[in-house]
Amino acid sequence: MGKLERHATIADVAALAGVSVGTASKALNGRGSLREETRMRVREAARQLSFEANAGARSLHSGRTYTVGMITTDTIGRFSIPVLMGAEDALGAGEMSVFLCDGRDDPIREQYYVKTLLSRRVDGVIVTGRRTEARAPIGANLPVPVVYAFISSADPGDCSVVPDEAGGARKAVEHLLAVGRTRIAHITGPEHHNSARVRAAAAGERLTEDGLSLVAPPLFGGWSEVWGRQAVGILLAGRTEFDAVFCGSDQIARGVCDALRAAGRRVPQDVALIGFDNWDVMTEACQPPLTSIDLNLEGLGRSAAEMLLAAINGSPSPGRHAHPCRLVVRESTTVPLP
Amino acid sequence: MGKLERHATIADVAALAGVSVGTASKALNGRGSLREETRMRVREAARQLSFEANAGARSLHSGRTYTVGMITTDTIGRFSIPVLMGAEDALGAGEMSVFLCDGRDDPIREQYYVKTLLSRRVDGVIVTGRRTEARAPIGANLPVPVVYAFISSADPGDCSVVPDEAGGARKAVEHLLAVGRTRIAHITGPEHHNSARVRAAAAGERLTEDGLSLVAPPLFGGWSEVWGRQAVGILLAGRTEFDAVFCGSDQIARGVCDALRAAGRRVPQDVALIGFDNWDVMTEACQPPLTSIDLNLEGLGRSAAEMLLAAINGSPSPGRHAHPCRLVVRESTTVPLP
DNA sequence: GGAAACTAGGAAAACGATTGCCGTCACGGT
C-alpha cells in the first residue's frame, strides 16, 4: 500500500473474494444469510486491501452523516476548549466526527460556516464561545438540531446549556460562611458582562438569606490581575473591615492575593480568598493555592453533546439548562495545619 | 422551511424549474451551454428551496472531499490552539473543512481516529500537540498526505513544521546583549524536555560567539512559576552576580520576577528579564510587563496547512521545516522613560 | 434548398455502498 495508491472500493474486495458487491457488503456488515466460509473470505480480502467503507457513499444511503458541526462564536479560547473537548469526547463515543469552525466573532464568517455545514449534511450543530450576553441564534428554522453550549441563545426556545453561575456564587459564599467569615467583599469583572452581574447578585442574595450583606457594593472592573491589585487598593483605602474576598475570576483573585500580601495581610489567616473558574494556572501559582469555583466546562460540553445526540434521535430538550458548578477547596480559605 | 423539512435535492430544484437534473446541475455550476433565462430560472428555484448541494454526493464524483483531519496528540492545550486556529484559517480559505480529533495521548484512540478519518476520505491530515520529543508517525504509507505541526515526526522523511526554538533563544540572548547585559543566567524547564535542552544550548552558543558564557550552568526544573521562584533562591544563594535572566517559559519568568522583587532586586534596572512563549496572561500580569519570545504558533499552523494543501495538490515538502520566532519587547528588559 | 454548424437541453452512466427481491440449488417429505 504505497502513498499513491487509490483507496480500495468494495468492488475491489468483492473481486478479490470472488463474490458480487452486494454479497461483499453483506459479509462485511453481518447482513443477509451467507456461509461462514464466504464471510471469512470477504473479510480476509478486505483486510488485505485495507478496505475502509467510504463514509460519504454510505451516508448517501442512510441519510445520516454521523458528523456534527461545532461553531465557536469568538476565537477559541480558554473557556471554549474544555467545552469543545467534552463535546468531542461525548460525540466520539457516539461514533460522530466533529467539524471545527472558528467563527472569530465575524457574523459573515459564521454564516458561511453554517452554509458549509449544511451542505455537508451534518446531523447537528453545537455553538459555543464566550459572550457578555446571550447571542442571536445562528439561523432560523434550520433543518438540523442546534445546541448552544456555554453561551446561550437569545431565543428561549433554543436548547442552551450554560453553567449555573448563580449557584456557583452561592456555593462560594456558603463556603466562606462555613469557614467562619462574615465580612465579605466582592471584586469582579465589568458590570456590562452578564456573568459579573449574575454572580454578584447571587452572592448578595445568599448573604441576605443569613441576614448579612457584602461589606461594600461589588467592585466591578476587569477580569485581570491588574484590576485585582487595584481593587485591593480601593478596598483598603475605604477602611472597611473585611475577612474574606470573593473574586469574580481566578485572575482577579491572584491579583488580590498579591496585593494583600504586599499590604501585609495574610491569606487565609486575615483574609480568606476564593476565586472563580478554577483555572489551574492561577490556582496553583497563587500563594497560597487558591480555592475556586469550577465551572465544570468539560462536563457541560459533554452534556450539551448528549442533548444534541438526543435531539438528533428525535428527543429535543428545548430551553435553557443550567449545569452545576463545583467548589474546589485549597489553602486560600483554609488555615493549613501547623 | 420548517425544522422537520427534508433537505432539498437537485431533483426538487429541477422539477420546480421545469428542467432535467442534468440541466439543473449545469445551470448551478456554470457548465454546459444554457440559455441565460434557463440558468436564472434554475437559480431562482434553488434559492426558493434553499438548496445546497450535498457535499458527500458531490465528492463521490470528484474523488475529493475538501476535508482534512486534525489530530492532536495530547489533550488540546494552550499550545495546540493557536496552531489549530492558524491551520483552520488557512484551510478555510481553501474551502476545506476540518475534522477535529482529540487524541488525548492515547495511541489506541489515535489509531481509531486515523481509521475514521480515512473512511471519511479526508484529503489530508495535520497532526499537532506537544511532546517532550519527536513522536512516532501516525501510520506508514498512508494514502493521504500528513503534515506534523508544532510536534515533529520521528521519521525525518515526514513533513514537520516546528518552531525555530534555537533561533528564538538566540534572539533572546541578542536582545539582552543589545540592552547592555552580559552576566546572563538561564532558568528553564525539565532537562528531559527537548525544548529545554535546545533553548539552553542555543543560548550558550550565542554567548560563546561573543566570547561570553552563562554565569552559571542552566537551571533545569519545571515550566512553572513555582520553579521560577525556587530557582531564584538557588541563584541568589550561589552568590553569582547576574544582570539578566533568560527564562525557558513565561511562567518561569513570572515566578522569577516575583521572587526577585521579594528579594529587593528591581526589574529591569538591576536584572533584565526575558521569557519564552509570549503568553499574554503572563506577560501582561507580570510587574513589569514581560519581554518574551513569541513562537508564532498561529503562523506555524497556517504554514503547516499551506504545506498540506500543496501536498494534496501534488507538491509535497518532505522534511523538517523551522518556523521563525519573534522577539516582543516590553518593560522587563527596557528601563521605562522617566 | 440542402448540408454543415451551432445551440439548448435531455438521457443515462458513472461515483461507492446498501438492501430488497429473486433465482437456484439441494434436500426432505409425500
Added chain:
DNA sequence: ACCGTGACGGCAATCGTTTTCCTAGTTTCC
C-alpha cells in the same frame, strides 16, 4: 416424481450529483 422449503448469493434499484454523449431544432452559407 413432485412440491415445498431453506440456504446462499446474485441482480438491480437507490441515494444525490456530475458529466459525457446525443438528439432535436435553428442558423448560416453556398
